[in-house]
Amino acid sequence: MPEESSSLTWRSLTTGDAKAAADLLNAMEAVDQIGQLYTEEDTLQELIDPYLDLERASFGVFDDDVMVGDMKVSYKPATEEVHRVLINGGVHPDYRRRGIGTALVEAGVAAAKALHTQHDPGTRLAIDLHWAEHIAGAAELFRSQGFAPAWYDQQMEHPLGDAIPETAVPDGLRVEPWSQQNDEEFRMIRNEAFKDAGLAEMPVDSWKNRMTDHTFRPEASFLLRDVANGAPAGVLLTKCWEADAAATGFRDATFFLIGTLRNYRRRGVAGALIGHALRAAADQGYDRAVLRVGSATPTGAFGIYEKAGFVPGLRFVRWGLES
Incomplete structure (x- = not known):
């Protein structure tokens, strides 16, 4: 997990973070405009996913009590040749361009590899990130970390x-x-x-x-x-x-x-x-x-x-x- 800075704290997420996570997603939606608003119940449902390891594969970035970034890594429960792991998260618009997104993706990839070693080490690991195409800076960030477009979802x-x-x-x-x-x-x-x-x-x-x-x-x-x-x-x-x-x-x-x-x-x-x-x-x-x-x-x-x-x-x- 990345080290704490003088103003920001990193830690694993808990189910008690559902309200803060909803606030973060709704702040992102105000700028990104992808048509997804969340309630505390919505984000709690994500946090209790049986294939999400909160302690070892989730990260929250906090400025005092405000969540300004997060990353969750979940794995697929059954695989054959490929073990697919999904990284999901984001950064508050007021905190972008500070390296938080890069650190979150790097931490997510490391956690995905650890989950793979724990659950399906005999298969080939595939790490996925799903993101709206129009969000500024996302493509550059993902390419810089070795990701490439693999699939398109048209709404x-x-x-x-x-x-x-x-x-x-x-x-x-x-x-x-x-x-x-x-x-x-x-x-x-x-x-x-x-x-x-x-x-x-x-x-x-x-x-x-x-x-x-x-x-x-x-x-x-x-x-x-x-x-x-x-x-x-x-x-x-x-x-x-x-x-x-x-x-x-x-x-x-x-x-x-x-x-x-x-x-x-x-x-x-x-x-x-x-x-x-x-x-x-x-x-x-x-x-x-x-x-x-x-x-x-x-x-x-x-x-x-x-x-x-x-x-x-x-x-x-x-x-x-x-x-």
Whole structure:
């Protein structure tokens, strides 16, 4: 961990830092404008992630009682050839250009390597940072630490006040809402559908922490099922961050997960789920639907979303470092 300076103190984060962490993120949002405001409950949910080692892999930078920077390092619970570790954090706008960001990234990389040695030393380590593309100075910082762009996430937005295209449910399939009874099928589809993309499986504890937490909106989350054999075909899971709605008066339905099993692809499953969820979100009083779609290039194909009425918004970059 970096040494303390005369005015700033570094230490590991604790769950008691949730309010200070929310204040830091909201101060960053005032300048960075990525559309993410946080409550204390939101940041506490991040701090209790079962795959975040607060004592050995988190850092808070404090000016007296004010958190002016932070870094959290979490690991994936299951891997094969690659062990993927995520670094997440930021610096208060009033404290940027002082070397704090560089020190945080260096500390995060060191912690990622330590987690790798502890949990998955026999695999290849891949360290990821996700950041909005437009934030000044971020690209220069990450490149200086050996990171390179590895993936692009394009945010897509749908103004629900506009006409929502009619989307038929494919023959032989039916829509059903999320329930406690089909929750495990939602998780199974997430794990199976994203194997091709190299994502590690999400175990139950991580699913509850990251997916069906307090931001989850079951009334706007749906599963498509095969009528003939009862098998699930695809899912769409929606979340909403109330801090954003309270600050802006504008409620976003974030389509956080859209997944289709291999045997049901190219049959209109995703389009049907999106169309159904758009109508449900509009009926439930949401003002906009938001989702992100990933691509290995900055100009990926987003036809299914554009057809549904989504338009591009901000773009985010996954910066990667392998060792």
